[in-house]
Amino acid sequence: HVRSRRQRQMCIRDRVGGERVLRIIVHATDRTLHERNKAIVARRYRWAYIEKRQGDDLAALLDPALAFNESRTRAALAVRGGNQSKGGFDSYVARRDRFVTAFPDMVHSLLSLDVSDDGSQVVTHWTWSGTHLGAYRAPDYDGRPLVMPATGARVQCSGVSIDNVKNGLITQHSAFYDEADLRAQIMRHLPLASPALRALGAPTNAWLLYTSDA
Numbered sequence: 635h636v637r638s639r640r641q642r643q644m645c646i647r648d649r650v651g652g653e654r655v656l657r658i659i660v661h662a663t664d665r666t667l668h669e670r671n672k673a674i675v676a677r678r679y680r681w682a683y684i685e686k687r688q689g690d691d692l693a694a695l696l697d698p699a700l701a702f703n704e705s706r707t708r709a710a711l712a713v714r715g716g717n718q719s720k721g722g723f724d725s726y727v728a729r730r731d732r733f734v735t736a737f738p739d740m741v742h743s744l745l746s747l748d749v750s751d752d753g754s755q756v757v758t759h760w761t762w763s764g765t766h767l768g769a770y771r772a773p774d775y776d777g778r779p780l781v782m783p784a785t786g787a788r789v790q791c792s793g794v795s796i797d798n799v800k801n802g803l804i805t806q807h808s809a810f811y812d813e814a815d816l817r818a819q820i821m822r823h824l825p826l827a828s829p830a831l832r833a834l835g836a837p838t839n840a841w842l843l844y845t846s847d848a
């Protein structure tokens with residue numbers, strides 16, 4: 635017995651061995667999976683950047699073998715080496731720590747979360763703002779580890795992240811934003827640089843520090 639109108643529309647009737655057989659083809663999408671994976675990604679943002687939880691808590695969301703495409707976060711700088719996957723849960727947590735140390739009052743907002751048809755990938759549009767109150771550590775344009783001491787600059791950054799989720803854990807994370815623009819916002823508040831240098835966002839040796847472990 636076929637009850638639903640949709641099922642009646644999907645019925646294919648055939649005859650097998652002289653008997654009429656009713657075949658029902660149903661195409662279904664697991665929206666529960668879509669919502670669950672969106673919630674996992676939203677929780678990662680909340681735990682990592684709003685609640686600033688430690689690695690032990692983040693381990694409940696991130697696969698230990700996380701493929702973390704960290705180099706893509708600096709694509710606008712054209713750092714040598716291209717877009718390579720830098721593996722690891724530890725690398726993700728270290729990158730997060732660099733941001734929350736440099737911008738401890740960071741306010742993070744998720745603008746949208748879109749899920750792929752099969753539910754396995756979540757694309758997030760986000761934005762955050764904060765004050766440069768701590769040292770910001772990142773590779774410089776030539777790849778050298780760079781430290782940008784606190785300037786008190788108010789900055790804003792927007793971007794897109796892609797998370798692949800499998801069996802309740804994020805297995806791959808990539809983030810795309812304009813690192814060069816973020817750095818330029820900091821440089822404009824540099825008191826030791828000339829107005830021309832601040833306008834260009836150019837580094838100055840009197841203020842920028844290079845270390846062996848950014």
